[in-house]
Amino acid sequence: MSPAASPEDLREWISQHLDPFDSELPATAARSDFDLNPEMRVPEGETVLRPAAVLVPLVERPEGLSVLLTRRSDSLRSHSGQVAFPGGRLDPGETAPQAALREAEEEIGLDRSKVSLVGLSTPYRTGTGFLVTPVVGFVRPDLVLTPNPDEVADIFETPFGFLMDPANYERRFYDMPDGQRRHFYAMSWENQLIWGATAGMLRALYDRLYGAAMA
Secondary structure, three states: OOOOOOHHHHHHHHHHOOEOOOOOOOHHHOEEOOOOOOOOOOOOOOOOOEEEEEEEEEEEEOOEEEEEEEEEOOOOOOOOOOEEOOEEEOOOOOOHHHHHHHHHHHHHOOOHHHEEEEEEOOOEEOOOOEEEEEEEEEEOOOOOOOOOOOOEEEEEEEEHHHHOOHHHOEEEEEEOOOOOEEEEEEEEEOOEEEEHHHHHHHHHHHHHHHOOOOO
């Protein structure tokens, strides 16, 4: 289905392509930072991945769907200044949907009553040892957001159609201190650079919905 379809039609179609909330996929089924970097090695001694979740908020605007994203605070110790979905690690006894909604409330003040969760996208393994579950939810447009200044520097929306267009994905790289070259996907929207794990999760959602791997 075209990303330019009505939000109502897209909601039903996207929901049909997601995993149910009780889905338990093994880590081998996940996408990861290692997909574009097969020479990267799993850190020695890493046997258990730490569970985390993000909310993939699809805002149902009259003009079409948009994806709500954040830019992390520059004062954070890790991934500072990077574009991300609201999310974080799971608390003990917490499910991925519960964690995604909690983190969205804590980070950007998103009222969970405005969110209709519909399913899970492809899990993503990060090079830092997390297994992230993307929880997809549709968000009513009458939302009022308040970013937590300790965690979030900016909140913005990107058209769903832009993020589901493979022509907008670039394959970039940077050289790590140990001399290895790490490749990653990136997309530029206005003055924001969407890259790394966030771009990887969006790529996985594109492949899941449209069934075509990007070169």
